[in-house]
Amino acid sequence: MTSPLTLEPATTADRGCCAPDAATLDAEDAKQRALVFKALADPNRLRLLSIVKASSTGEACVCDLPGPLELSQPTVSHHLKVLVEAGLLHREKRGTWAYFSLVPGALDEVAATLATL
Amino acid sequence: MTSPLTLEPATTADRGCCAPDAATLDAEDAKQRALVFKALADPNRLRLLSIVKASSTGEACVCDLPGPLELSQPTVSHHLKVLVEAGLLHREKRGTWAYFSLVPGALDEVAATLATL
Numbered sequence: 001m002t003s004p005l006t007l008e009p010a011t012t013a014d015r016g017c018c019a020p021d022a023a024t025l026d027a028e029d030a031k032q033r034a035l036v037f038k039a040l041a042d043p044n045r046l047r048l049l050s051i052v053k054a055s056s057t058g059e060a061c062v063c064d065l066p067g068p069l070e071l072s073q074p075t076v077s078h079h080l081k082v083l084v085e086a087g088l089l090h091r092e093k094r095g096t097w098a099y100f101s102l103v104p105g106a107l108d109e110v111a112a113t114l115a116t117l
Numbered sequence: 118m119t120s121p122l123t124l125e126p127a128t129t130a131d132r133g134c135c136a137p138d139a140a141t142l143d144a145e146d147a148k149q150r151a152l153v154f155k156a157l158a159d160p161n162r163l164r165l166l167s168i169v170k171a172s173s174t175g176e177a178c179v180c181d182l183p184g185p186l187e188l189s190q191p192t193v194s195h196h197l198k199v200l201v202e203a204g205l206l207h208r209e210k211r212g213t214w215a216y217f218s219l220v221p222g223a224l225d226e227v228a229a230t231l232a233t234l
Binding site for chain 1: 141142144147148150151154155157158159160161162163164166167168170171185224225227228229231232234
């Protein structure tokens with residue numbers, strides 16, 4: 001899946017001649033950006049990102065995540081999937097377990113999209 | 118309403134002695150932060166912020182917003198209310214119409230919350 005984070009800043013390039021206001025975010029760009037914010041719009045997903053970020057090894061085993069959040073493994077797995085699809089987490093399977101790490105620069109990119117609305 | 122943006126960075130201060138990982142976002146802080154991302158998790162709300170931001174006067178009349186978004190006035194008013202409650206837009210009534218401007222620094226604060234997960 002293409003990451004919703006692979007976005008261009010809002011510009012006037014490649015727009016039709018008759019857009020009502022070419023300097024503002026167009027519908028498709030807004031839709032892509034909203035997907036990332038939707039992934040962040042859940043307290044448990046924010047906590048998962050925080051736990052992964054705080055890990056001394058830079059990654060967290062899926063086996064260690066349900067405990068701190070007091071959630072079931074399937075619920076945690078669902079939230080992790082949303083974060084991976086949004087381009088915020090990287091998933092690596094090793095043996096029995098999957099390990100999750102932050103996609104380098106991804107949170108900075110989200111922050112940058114706020115500056116280019 | 119207290120703005121969800123009035124948040125402290127995640128720290129180890131004022132936490133119980135037995136938190137599973139005191140360095141990560143706690144449940145209440147995560148809940149407050151998620152509210153702001155929920156406000157941003159909609160393409161039309163992102164476009165409204167973009168239009169207000171691009172305005173040469175620094176504000177936009179509610180009367181001018183349904184057109185560019187091809188939405189009804191009640192729908193636009195709903196989205197604007199969500200953005201005001203999230204602490205992202207300021208609303209000022211003058212005569213017949215309400216005018217909306219960005220809350221100074223609000224988008225920067227959201228960006229900063231990403232750096233302090």
